[in-house]
Amino acid sequence: MSPEHAPTLLVVDDDPAFNRVLLRALSQRGFDTYGATDSEGALELAQDHSPEFIVLDLNIGGESGLKLIRPLLEASPGVRILVLTGYASIATAVDAVKLGAIQYLAKPAEVDAIIKALRADDVIIGEHVPDAPMSVDRLEWEHIQRVLAENDGNISATARALQMHRRTLQRKLARPPGGA
Template identity: 45%
Template sequence: MAESQNIGPDPSLLLVDDDEIFLGRMARALQKRGFEVAMAGSVADARAIVQSSPPAYAVVDLRLEDGNGLDVVDALREARADARIVVLTGYGAIATAVAAVKMGATDYLSKPADADEVMRALISSTTEVLPPAPESPMSADRVRWEHIQRVYEQCERNVSETARRLHMHRRTLQRILAKRSPR
């Protein structure tokens, strides 16, 4: 494929996800695009692969059954500073995106993301000023929910302290936190 020319001299890629079906599909799709894919279903498996042969690229799910994908990002950053890492998660929130980028992730994508999106994130040039505008940006309700979640995480998941900082009634905040995120 034409896109595989942009991969570089080392096409090694670590794909970490605890969803076996997704892991297999994404691995096949990325192999077709020119990557040499190593798969891991857990933080422990991923760390073992990183220690034995650190890949040039990685796609890491944020929430894994045996831990947090950010542990894999940290281990890979220590083993190979030039690795391009994309954090992929079904639980997208601004706070986790910021944490992933601070730990060394190159990009952060929310599921469902297809192989083309992942490929673009992995090989995108760091000189690009702005990404293209999203086709469907977040709603105002979603932005509000994201802000509440960020403050909640900063307050170490303390509802009373979060309510004080947001100037909200504690019970109102509890109801908001109990609901699913708006689309």
Template identity: 50%
Template sequence: MPAEELQRAAPDAVQERTLLIVDDDAPLRRRLARAMEQRGFEVTDAESVTAAGAAAAAVKPAYAVVDMRLDDGNGLEAVDALRDARPDMRIVMLTGYGNIASAVTAIKRGAVDYLAKPADADQIAQALLADGARELPPPPEEPMSADRVRWEHIQRVFEQCDRNVSETARRLKMHRRTLQRILNKHAPRG
């Protein structure tokens, strides 16, 4: 390859595109891995905090996508393990139960972005590859409805209260029967 072509190819060839995906939802993890491979990433995946630490130590990926809730712990614990393996790793947190406090904590621990599920592969790739200049992303084509956001928040609090209806109702300042009716309904669309 002539020197001129090598210089033009160097930025892409030198840029390391190794990615670790940490999510306990196996079908989602596989779909995301395939989508990110199509975008030029070399993907390794893990299903837990423990597996993430081991994979990060072995591979030392340049990028990581970590779900906030994992079977054996919290995604923030995985961020700590990933930072130990490679301090310059660019980490994006994913969550189905987004809130400001956990987003701030994730950023303080070293994540570069925090995306609410369902985030598509293009959004994730954009967050991973951003040059650091923060600009607002375009609005989603189909954002979640207010009813869906409310329903997901109630489900999250219900799970955090170990599925105790009375405790969940107390924390949400809601009548217990009202909460039971909401919990018995299917998730709103959108």
């Protein structure tokens, strides 16, 4: 990177404190940073600033961040998107890459690991996602996330597809496996 050109980076995470901390850390490492805490703000900033890189949380305000990948790519063609999540799984990693993300990291992730992943040419999912057998709760969570992604984040459509009451689905989504 040349001294006169700081690469532009957008952080999309609905946790304002985490968003600020990550923006500050990336700014200190030479990026021109912008942050959004919701989908609308993310799309607006992507259109206004055409970032070279985006760090996208998998869960934005209770909705799947995966549904933002394509609109972000349309708003800023050529952008390199890294999906960052506290609930890493092979299934969501594969879905993220199929949708156009270039990398997938589990939280907590070091800032240097984020930068390295953003600049990497190869996606290496196995290093970032645990390969231990999943619990039944975790398998259910993964299945729900896959069906939710197939329904573009629509809770009602997902509940119908799972033959589950909408409120039951909302409760399950509010309590990811692992007690978070």
